[in-house]
Amino acid sequence: MQPYVLVLYYSKYGATKKMAHLIADGIEASGMQAKIRTVPNLTTVVTQAEASIPEEGDIYCTLEDLQHCSGLALGSPTRFGNMASEMKYFLDQTTSLWLNGALHHKPACVFSSSGSMHGGQESTLLTMLPPLFHHGMMILGLTNAHPALSNTKTGGTPYGATHVSGPRHDLGLSADEKMLCIEQGKRLGTIAQQLQVK
Template identity: 40%
Template sequence: MTTSSTQVIILYFSRGGATQRLADAIAEGVTAAGGEALLRTVNSDADAASARDMVIERDELTRCDALLLGSPTRFGHMASALQKFWESTSNDWLKGVLINKPGAVFTSTSSLHGGQETTLLSLALPLLHHGMLLTGVPYSQPSVHGRDGGGSPYGASFLNDRTSLTSSEQQTAFALGRRVCQIATACRHATIED
């Protein structure tokens, strides 16, 4: 099924709303690049702030052009609800539905050394196993050098010791969404052999 705009899933879990704020900034970047941002969450036993967005449907993985994955940090790892979702995607993995699609990651923590980079790396693992093209934030992005918040070449992040993203965090998340959408749009028009 071909759509007129690039469809980018922003799949995340957020209990307190911090990761959701990053997802919103990423969605702005996707939209600015001419794409359609599909904000999605996962089923959870917890009452999550991400409940405002639809729960991802399995066939959306097949239809999307790219996927960004976000989670709060849980001891340097993704939230269990997201882990449970990825553990249920074996059939999608066997079919190769995400192969050669751009992917990226984002996270939030409540403390400065709360495990942002290890969480970003753990979020990247299922994307790599699914054959996605992992996309980061290049150092040419000025906001990565900001001293007022999170963000690294591994992905966008938010130090949620305040209620809103800093300017650097907002710009990094926006840039990541825009970059993933631009790459996904280029991939839609390219032939990549496995």
Template identity: 45%
Template sequence: MKVLILYYSMYGNNFIMAQAVAEGVTEEGGEPMLRTVPELIPAEVIERDERLKKAKDMQKDVPIATQDDLIACDGLILGSPTRFGNMCAQMRNFWDLTSQIWLKGQLIGKPAGLFTSTASIHGGQETTLISMMFTLIHHGMIIVGVPYSVEELLTTERGGTPYGASAVVGAMADQLPTEVDLKIGRILGKRVTEITGKLKG
């Protein structure tokens, strides 16, 4: 049972979240397929920025996603940092190229969850998750959230929403996801995998 964890991370925080999500997939008996979307930032810009270079080096072993990964997966967990309340351009660009998959209905009925990271508590966590949700609904996917049986949703002071896992990482993206953020990410991974198994079974 393959669960594609498709994400973008500029400074590494969403990558850390993606790893937590992958742990949850594994714990539930699934096979996590960790993939990142193609970069749009010019290589020379990355080369001049030490933080960008460090984040890219951190993710150097993560394969670049292809549309075949979408077709091959049984379930999907999508992660993007917020860009003014929306998913980032890299993620948007990837999905804008999936019209043939949409025309063939190749994602219809597959479950999908979501995660994000933002600069501040009210910096677009829920709108970013919902912006990704729109695209998945158009593809006929079944959205999987985080239920309020997860007690941390009621006590968290930073990340975590019923729409998906999230983290607050600061305006300079220099604050790591908290243990609560990562726990909710693992729970999301387990939940999507569990529902994927039920739908396949």
């Protein structure tokens, strides 16, 4: 099996999905293969289970996708300063991987999108980190080597790439946000590739 970095995200309005694809572009620019996966929507009333493969869009992630990855980029929109319940639900199903140490020593990063500048992006990124620490992963952020991180008037944090989509979720990613997504992907892909050689 060819080594790959998994880009796992949940997106309601499409912004986090766009970020995921930019991060995947950065991973591939580093020379690693990227595999993009998402998680299903949740509902409070289950009337019919979702198909295991969505009718359109990216494929749903399996535990095998996560188990065999060489690195992980994890993304979620902000929900009151927390990751979306859809992503939390998926992570809650990964106990078997934790028991087996399947993700030990693999690099990981996080990314997020919110409707407002102060919508809880950084706290959302932080809520995605504890499961990764528990899985024994190595966490990567963004460095100040990228001027966009210090100069941006939109999204971007040392903890990971972020995006401000606006209250109607109709603002596209800024040039800085796009650059930081790509740079985060490149950094993750490069580290994953270096670890493969060991």
